[in-house]
Structures are given as structure tokens and as C-alpha cells.
Amino acid sequence: MHPILNDIRLVAFDLDGTLVDSVPDLAAAVDAALADLGMPPAGEPRVRDWVGNGSLKLMERSLRDVLGRDPDAALLARAHQGFLDHYGRDPSAHTRLYPGVQEALDALRDRGLPLALVTNKPSAFIAPILAAFNLQAHFGLCLGGDSLARKKPDPAPLRHVAAHFDVPPAACLMVGDSRHDIEAGRAAGFRTLAVPYGYNHGEPVRDSAPDGVVESLAELV
Template identity: 75%
Template sequence: MHPILTDIRLVTFDLDGTLVDSVPDLAVAVDAALDALGLPPAGEARVRDWVGNGSLKLMERALAHAAGGLPGEALLARAHADFLEHYGRDPGSRTRLYPGVREALDGLRGGGWVLTLVTNKPFAFIRPILAQFGLEDHFALCLGGDSLPQKKPDPAPLLHVAAQFGLSPSACLMVGDSRHDVAAGRAAGFRTLAVPYGYNHGEPVRDSRPDALVDSLAELV
């Protein structure tokens, strides 16, 4: 057992960039939405740096890049709706689990930890992605970016999770790949652990000073 788990009873995971590499599917949907507006594609490499603040912000960044400036409200709403439609048709065929994820989730669940998931991805897409890997039953609670009025880096989703299980935040661990995960965890009073392989807007997540950093989630167990 990793020392970060000492006295921890609940582990909350981020999804995109932490458990799964979803950018290939996200990029296809972003480019389809841009194409519908007659705009050039963003491509997977750019989308990788834009993920982390929810789908609306993702499309805002894509439009700003393609059109050379921040989009108006109507244009953003149209592009976001197109993105959701395209992504909803196929949210997971190109998405892959990162190495060590299954071992970590199986080991933690078998060891008695409560596992939850807090992502800024819309809630509707969570279960289809988890289900294709047979992981939908591993989590006692899942929250999407639209489950509450606030989303990460606001601590509210994490505080909600702790309250749902009657736990002090100090008995909870936030596991993620970005500064938003670390900031949310720290503000909520959770312990924080980060992985360096995900999406953090091109910045090393180590710079956000999580309580611990592991190269693979398998190191937890």
C-alpha cells in the first residue's frame, strides 16, 4: 500500500487524463463540430492541451483557435451542441485505459476503500466509457461537470462526495492529472495525488505540488 493511503477511507478519481486517455475521441468530436461551421480542424495534439475544464470550455478554446478570437455566445452554443451530438454517438471507441488503472481500481476496491469519480466531463458520458472497460460497478458515486452548479477546481464536488459518505475530508484522497484536480483537492481538505501522464495544459503537474506523485496508479496497491 502506498503511504498516501494511510488513514484514507475514500479515494476520488478524475477520469480524463487520469484513468483514461479520451483525447482521440474528444478530438474527433471537436473537429466534426468545427467542420460543421466551415472551420479548420484542431487536431488531437491541440485538444490534448485544451481538456480539463468541461466540454463548453473545450469548444470555446477550439473556436478561439480556429477563428482567431473568443466566440460569441450563440456561436459557442451551436458548436457545443454539435460537439455533444458527435461525441454522444461514439464517446469511447478510441479511448483507452492507462496502464496500471485496472490493477489499482481492483486492488483498492478489494481492500475496502470507497471509490468515487469526479470529472468535469458531462455526466451522461461517464457510464458508457466506464462500461466498455467493465468498471461501472467499481465506483460508489460518480459526478460529472453538470451534476452540481460548481465543478473542479471548485472544491464543492469533493465536499459533496465526502458528505455523501459521512466522512471528514481529511479521510479522503483526490487523484488526478491536472492543477485543477490538485487545487480542488487542496481547497476541499483532501489529500492529493497526481499522475504525470495526463492533460495539464502543457504544464508539469508536479509544479502544482500534490502531496504525492506516482508514474502509474498501480503504485497505490
């Protein structure tokens, strides 16, 4: 067992960029929503740097890139709804688990550690993605970006998780790929662990000074 798990009684995971590479499906939905508005595609490389703050922010960044300015509220609302419609048709068509994820989740579950999922993705998309990889039974609680009034990097979702399982924050670990995960974990009093392969707006996640970094989640077990 990895030393960062010493005395840990609960592990919370981010989803996109940590457990799954969802950018191919996210980018396809972004480009389809832009096409509906007569706009050129953003493309997967750009979308990869825009993921992490929820779908509304993703579309805001996409429109800003196309327009060269901030979109007005009405246009953003139309684009966001288009994204939700396209993405909702099959949010896991081209999404893949990162290497080591299945092994890590299976081993942690088998050891009896409660697992939670805390993502900024709209909650409606969580269950279909987990079901596609047969992971729905691994998590005792799943929170999306719209589950509570605030989302990461605010610590509220992580504090909610700790309270739900009645585990002190100091005995909880937050695992993610971005500065938002590390900031939220630190502010909530969690130990923090980062993976460097995900989406962090083009910045090294090590710059956020997590308590630990693993190249693969398989290193946890």
C-alpha cells in the same frame, strides 16, 4: 500499499487524463463539430492541451484558436451542441485505460475502500465510458461537470463526495492529472495525488505541489 493511502478511507478519481486517455475521441468530436461550421480541424495535439475544464470550455478554446478571438454566445452554443452530438455517438471508440488503472481500481475495491469519480466531463458520458471498460461497479458515486452547480477546481464536488460517504475530508484522497484536481482537493481538505501522464495544459502537474506523484496508479497497490 502506497504510504499516501495511510489513514485514507475514501479515494476520489478524476477521469480524463487520469484513468483514461480520451483525447482521440474528444479530438474527433471537436473536429467534426468544427467541420459542421465550415471550419478547419483543431487536431489531436491541440485538443490534448485544451481538455480539463468541461466540454463547453473545450469548444470555446477550439473556436478561439480558429477565429483568433472569443466566439460569440450563439456560435459557441452551436459548436458545443455539435460536439455533444458527435461525441455522444460513441465516446469510447478510441479511448483507452492507462496502464495500471485496472489493477489499482480492482485492488482498492477489494480492500473495501469507497471509490468516487469526479470529472468535469458532462455526466451523460460517464456511464458509457465506464461500461466500456467494465468499471461501473467500482464507483459508489460519479459526478460530472453538470452534476452540481460548481465543478473543479471549485472544491464543492469533493465536499459533496465526502459528505455523501460520511468521511471527513482529511481522510479522503483526490487523484488527478491536472492543477484543477490538485486545487480542488487542497481546497476541500483532501490529500492529493497526481499522475504526470495526463492533460495539464502543457504544464508539469508537479508544479501544483500535490502531496504525492506516481508514474502509474499501479504504484498505489
